[in-house]
Amino acid sequence: MRPSVPRVQSLKVYGAIAMTLPxxxxxxxxxxxxxRGLDHKHVGSLHAADAAMAIxxxxxxYTRRQEGVSLxxxxxxxxxxxxxxxxxAFFDPAEDKIYRHPTFYDIPKDVETL
Amino acid sequence: MNAVTTPATARELTTYVLRLADTSLVLAQRLSAWIGHGPAIEEDLGCANISLDLLGQARLLYAYAGELEGAGRTEDDFAYLREECDFLNATMAELPNGDFGQTIVRQCLLDLWRLELFEQLTQSTDMRLAQIAAKAVKEIRYHGRYSSGWLVRLGDGTDESHQRVATALVMLWPYVAEWFAEDALEQALAERGVVPSVAAVQAGFEARLAPILRAATLTRPSNVDYRWFGKRAQHSEHLSHLLAELQSLHRAHPGAQW
Incomplete structure (x- = not known):
């Protein structure tokens, strides 16, 4: 029988914990x-019971080889x-509108991540 | 400043560092057995990552032990060319994995103890030990997060998962006593500020463990009188089997290189 101890509802900041089978x-x-300064990039997917476990x-x-500073x-x-x-319908109409590309100015050499 | 001023201190510190190193190596070997067998591929990697951290800690510690000893022994000599009766790991590290729940209980207890121990070792008067501890603490902090997270999930999970970790906790608890049974060597080093007092580590361990057990709806087992002493090379029957596997390649092909 389970002991009558109050159950925890959350694990720190990540919300409710779940106990499900893999x-x-x-x-x-x-x-x-x-x-720092770069965008978060999609790298792949994984399975987890909840957000805390997913992190x-x-x-x-995905960060075994120093790939990142934030997840x-x-x-x-x-x-x-x-x-x-x-x-x-979504994307083809942009095809012939090359004037939307900012090709008319030079990007300074020192701006690496634009 | 280096605390090693006399040959006696160097000998004591060598033994102490080997205790830490052997515990890391033996636990790394145990955890690596989960690769390909975890409940999910994500947990395979979780255990493998922890195992590799532990292996890295063992390497730094063996290298330091070799320097302290001054007999020219290398990391490999310590890991591959010693017998069961030479290993000084805490007994709990050598115990079988059992099911995933038992592995998690073992890991959580060892993580919380090692986290407290290594945090205090960062204040060691021995610079080198303090530096190794500072690197290890970051790793162990994550290990503890992983294992305590799982302990809460399993303890506060289904009736079966609760039962399994509760049983494992009762089975493993007697092996905690060894960590806090201070011997003359630890006392001598603690008096010189090289290592923390066992009492201080125990207090920190208990303080870390209590809220996790509460969250996991588990009860702290009572202490038992019998003590294992892996740290004085008195091991359970499991270590020799583990070492046979760990050392087989090196014994078959001495000096083998990748």
């Missing part, structure tokens, strides 16, 4: 910031994506 873990997308798994899987994880199911069948 086959039921949700898919999370992982974003790594390589260094730790992201650290263990984001987001449930794959929470990402809203454009539909493949919309691709033509």
């Amino acid at each position: 086959q039921d873990w949700a898919l999370y997308e992982v974003f790594v910031r390589a260094k 730790e798994h992201a650290r263990d899987l 984001w994880v987001v449930k794959s199911a929470d990402i809203v994506a454009s539909a493949p069948e919309d691709a033509a």
Whole structure:
């Protein structure tokens, strides 16, 4: 029998903890910031029971070789994506509008990450 | 400043450093057995990462022990060419993995103890030991986060997961006593500020453990009188099997290189 001790509802700042079997873990997308000043870049995905575990798994899987200084994880199911069948209507109209590219000025040499 | 001023101190410190190194190496070997067998590939890597951190700590400590000893022994000599009766690891590190819950309980207890110990070792009057401890503390802080996180999940999880970690905790608890049974060597080094007093480490360990056990809905087992003394080379029957596997390649091909 379980002892009658109050259960914890959260693990630090990451919200409610979940105890599910690995086959039921949700898919999370992982974003790594390589260094300060750069954007977080999508690097891959992983499975985890909850957000706290996802952050730790992201650290263990995607920052083993000093890839980053900051991590984001987001449930794959929470990402809203454009539909493949919309691709033509969404993206093709930009094809002939080359004047939208900022090709008319030079980027200074010292600005590396623009 | 280096605290090693007399041959006696150097001998004592060598033994102490080997205790730390052997515990790291033996635990690294145990954890690495989870690779390919974890409950999820993410946990395979979690255990492998911790194992590699521990191996790195063992290497630094063996190298230092070799220098202190002054007999020309290398990291490999310490790891591969000593017998079971020469190893000075804390007994808990050599105990079998059991199920994932048992591994997590063992890891959590060892992490919390080592975190407290190494944090205090950063204040050592021996500069070299303090530096090695400072590097290790960052690693162990993550190990403790991993293992205590899992202990809370399993303890506060399903009836079965709770039962498994509760059983493992009762089984493993007697092996904690060894860490806090101060012997003459530890006392002598503590008096010179080279290592922390065992009592201070124990107080810190208990303070770290209590909230985790509470969150995991687990009860701290009572202490038992019997003490294991892996740190004085009195081991359980499990170490010789572990070493046979760890050392087999080197014994079959002495001096083998990658």
